[in-house]
Amino acid sequence: MALNLRDFLAALGDDLIRVDDEIDPITQAGALCSASPRPILLNRLTGFPGWKLCDILVKDRKRQAKALGTAPQSVVRELSDRMFTRVPGGSKIVSDGPCKEVKLLGADADITKLPIPIHSEGDAGRYLGSGVTITKDPDTGVRNEAIIRALVRGPRKMGFWMAARHNWAHLMKYQERGLPAPMAFAIGLHPGYEILANFSGRHEGYDELEMGAGVLGETLELVRCETIDLEVPAQAEIVIEGYLQLDPARYVMEGPFAEFTGYLAGDKSPKPTIRVTAITHRHDPILRGCIEGSLPGSFSENAICSSIMRAATAWGVLERAGVPGITDVWCPPVHAGINLLIAMKQTYRGQAKQAANAIWGSSAAHVRYKHITVVDDDIDIHDYAAVDWAIAYRVNAGEDDIVVMPATFGAGLDPSTRRRDRNPALFGTGKWNRVLIDATMNLDYDPDPDLGGARFPPKVWPSDADIAAVARRWEEFGLKPLR
Ligand SMILES: [Mn+2]
Numbered sequence: 282m283a284l285n286l287r288d289f290l291a292a293l294g295d296d297l298i299r300v301d302d303e304i305d306p307i308t309q310a311g312a313l314c315s316a317s318p319r320p321i322l323l324n325r326l327t328g329f330p331g332w333k334l335c336d337i338l339v340k341d342r343k344r345q346a347k348a349l350g351t352a353p354q355s356v357v358r359e360l361s362d363r364m365f366t367r368v369p370g371g372s373k374i375v376s377d378g379p380c381k382e383v384k385l386l387g388a389d390a391d392i393t394k395l396p397i398p399i400h401s402e403g404d405a406g407r408y409l410g411s412g413v414t415i416t417k418d419p420d421t422g423v424r425n426e427a428i429i430r431a432l433v434r435g436p437r438k439m440g441f442w443m444a445a446r447h448n449w450a451h452l453m454k455y456q457e458r459g460l461p462a463p464m465a466f467a468i469g470l471h472p473g474y475e476i477l478a479n480f481s482g483r484h485e486g487y488d489e490l491e492m493g494a495g496v497l498g499e500t501l502e503l504v505r506c507e508t509i510d511l512e513v514p515a516q517a518e519i520v521i522e523g524y525l526q527l528d529p530a531r532y533v534m535e536g537p538f539a540e541f542t543g544y545l546a547g548d549k550s551p552k553p554t555i556r557v558t559a560i561t562h563r564h565d566p567i568l569r570g571c572i573e574g575s576l577p578g579s580f581s582e583n584a585i586c587s588s589i590m591r592a593a594t595a596w597g598v599l600e601r602a603g604v605p606g607i608t609d610v611w612c613p614p615v616h617a618g619i620n621l622l623i624a625m626k627q628t629y630r631g632q633a634k635q636a637a638n639a640i641w642g643s644s645a646a647h648v649r650y651k652h653i654t655v656v657d658d659d660i661d662i663h664d665y666a667a668v669d670w671a672i673a674y675r676v677n678a679g680e681d682d683i684v685v686m687p688a689t690f691g692a693g694l695d696p697s698t699r700r701r702d703r704n705p706a707l708f709g710t711g712k713w714n715r716v717l718i719d720a721t722m723n724l725d726y727d728p729d730p731d732l733g734g735a736r737f738p739p740k741v742w743p744s745d746a747d748i749a750a751v752a753r754r755w756e757e758f759g760l761k762p763l764r
Contacts, residue, residue, distance in 0.1 A: 283502050284471035285379070285516035286569060289348065290335060293320050296344075303327050306334050306396035306568075307407060314572045315581075320344065322567070329396040336570035338472045340585055348472040350497065357610060360476070361593035363496040365601070369487035370494025372501040378515025380467075384507060385560040391436040392521065392557055400572045400581075401539030405549060407433040408538055410583060411571030412466030412521065413478045413490075414443070416451040417511055419458070424488035424512070425451060426478040428571070428583060430547070431466070432535050437557040439523075440535030442547045444648055444693065446481065452525055452553075461524040463509035464555060469518025469569040472586075473497045479583075479590040482598075482645040490514060508558040518567050522559040541584040541617045546694040548703070584617035591618030594645045599623070602639035606632065608658040613665075618649040619695070622662040625655060630724045634684060637717040641686055648692040648711075654718040659740065670742070671720040680725065684717040 290297060298321045304310060305327040314321055314336035323334045339345045342353040351359040385391070397407045409431045417424045425447040431439040443449055448464075455462035477493035484492060494501035503512040506522045513520050526532075532551035540546040571583045589612075596610040606626040612618040623636055633655035640650050656662060656671045676682040691713030693703035698711035726736040743751075755761065 283516050284473065284497055284499055286335070286469045286471060286518055286567060289338065289471055290320070290322060290567075292347070293344075296320060297322055299324060301325060304334075306332075306398050308399060310334055310336075310396075310398045310570060311400045311572050314570055326396045329394070331565055332396045333565065333567045334396055334398075334570050335469075335567055336572055337582060338569075339476065339582060339589075344472075345476075345585075345589060348476065350473075357589060357592045357596065360496065360589060361596040361600075361610075364480070364492065364593060365597045367498070368495035369484075369491040370497070370499065370501065372491050372494055372503055374512060375502045375504055375515055378502060378504045379563045380513065380515055380517040380520050381504060381507075381561050382564045383562050383566075385562075386507060386558075388436075390522075390557050390560045392433055392439065392560065393436050395519065395560070396568050397433055398570060398572065403545045404538050405432055405534070405536055409433070409439070409466065409468070409521075410538075410581070411475075411569045412468045413470060413475065413514075414448060415465045415467060415488075415490075415511060415513060416448040417463065418451050419454050419460070421486075423486060424490070426489035427481075428475070428478050428586075430538050430540075431555060432538070434533050434535075434554070437523075438533065439555040439557065440533040440552045441555060442535060442538070442552055446647060447484075452527060455525075456527045462527065463506070463511045464523055464525050465506055465509065465511050465513050466521040467513045467517040467519075468521070469567050470514055470516065471497070474514070475569075475571075475582075476586045476589055479587045480594065481590075481647050481649070482594055482643065506559070507561060518569065519560065519562040521557060522561075523555045523557040526554040526556055540694050541581060541587065542619075542694055542696065543580070543615075544694075544696050546696060548700075580615050580617070585614045587617040588612040588614040591621070591645075591649050595621055595623075595640055595650065598643045598645055599636055599639055602635075602643075604632070604636045604639050606658075607636070609662050611662045612649075619692070620652045620654065621650045622668060623653065623655045624658050624660055624662050625721070626658045627721050627724060633719040633721050634717065637684065637686075637715075641689065641715055647690065648694075650715070651691065651695070651713050652716045652718065654720055656720045657722055660720075667742075668720070672718060675720045675722055675737075676718060677723070680723055682719040682723070684719065686715040686717070689713050689715050 303325045317337045346353040429443040431441040452462045474493040502515040504515045535552035536547040536549045537545040592612045609624040637653045691711030693711040702712045728734045
């Protein structure tokens with residue numbers, strides 16, 4: 282049985298918040314979904330009869346584990362293992378699929394009739410932020426997937442912004458040949474595929490969806506598009522087909538958009554357009570939302586999927602580079618992999634530097650891993666306070682614990698870069714000075730006989746049980762402890 286969004290939602294049972302009140306998807310879904318603690322399904326959408334909208338499917342470890350078919354405590358480890366040993370999985374072209382139940386061609390293909398929301402205050406308009414964007418290399422036939430943002434500019438017109446990478450390279454090939462570039466959005470897939478669509482390392486001879494098939498252990502079913510030469514997942518809820526207009530004379534204004542960075546980003550400027558040629562969808566379609574930071578302090582599922590993927594990729598890169606002793610790797614979703622945390626068992630001097638060099642030297646470092654913090658394996662990298670403690674007492678800048686790798690490629694959406702470096706059409710935008718914070722215990726220090734031959738004194742960091750006991754005492758006084 283092919284994996285899809287509907288079965289995933291059904292399997293959530295009572296974990297899924299079902300909203301039967303009428304909700305305006307354009308103006309209300311953003312705030313509502315951003316505040317939802319659990320997966321949410323909006324069953325009645327003002328102005329869009331027959332449509333539904335879901336979001337927040339994999340915000341926590343429990344649901345991530347469900348999406349990837351693993352245990353909550355081993356999501357990143359397992360994803361990393363499978364990505365580097367089981368990929369690619371199989372795929373096959375089938376003649377028909379659920380995404381073809383309704384076919385809208387020509388003037389009927391009107392994207393304004395999809396419940397595409399305004400995500401956040403300050404956005405330029407209604408944004409599709411959850412479509413898995415599919416392009417194809419015209420030379421090799423190998424597809425690429427990524428999740429990009431697209432602004433509704435009319436019934437059959439969208440403006441878009443994308444980081445200049447695999448999909449952009451495909452588009453440039455069509456442009457050089459004077460051919461229209463086909464592109465499709467597949468919306469509403471099993472969330473395992475959406476996590477994989479965030480992969481940004483190299484993938485020779487196969488695409489991110491086939492990587493997903495390998496990770497998820499199934500054969501991916503693809504169907505051919507109606508109006509363009511491209512294949513899309515048969516189980517998608519909705520498919521938008523179209524051609525890109527890369528001629529600057531036909532650019533439309535796009536941006537800004539409340540991005541994963543927590544800022545309005547991708548400045549308002551003329552950008553390439555998508556001319557929609559067809560929409561196909563299932564009966565009673567569910568628009569998968571991926572609503573970017575609509576509330577202060579919130580972060581979208583895009584950032585969550587991305588953070589899991591960046592951590593799993595980094596772990597695989599470290600293993601393939603032969604950096605020993607890695608015990609955990611994590612990217613907190615609040616910044617989606619801009620900062621990377623590594624825990625390791627140190628056995629020799631310079632091991633943290635080796636780890637940072639391996640990451641920064643890999644193709645996966647594109648637009649991520651600006652700051653790398655390395656700690657010893659006694660530090661829980663999922664606990665901000667523990668990492669901060671290690672930075673406080675195991676870092677001494679004068680002892681080579683802070684290392685700057687200057688002038689590398691960066692991310693054009695990062696507002697700490699200079700505006701002139703943010704052109705998305707140029708590979709290597711957003712110049713970054715990358716930083717390693719080596720918060721491991723310094724092996725250059727002499728072993729201290731008074732410490733039994735150790736280099737650092739014994740740690741008296743309280744156990745979780747100690748902290749819980751203290752918290753109970755505070756609660757007896759009617760107070761809430763800070764930590
Ligand atoms: Mn790719």
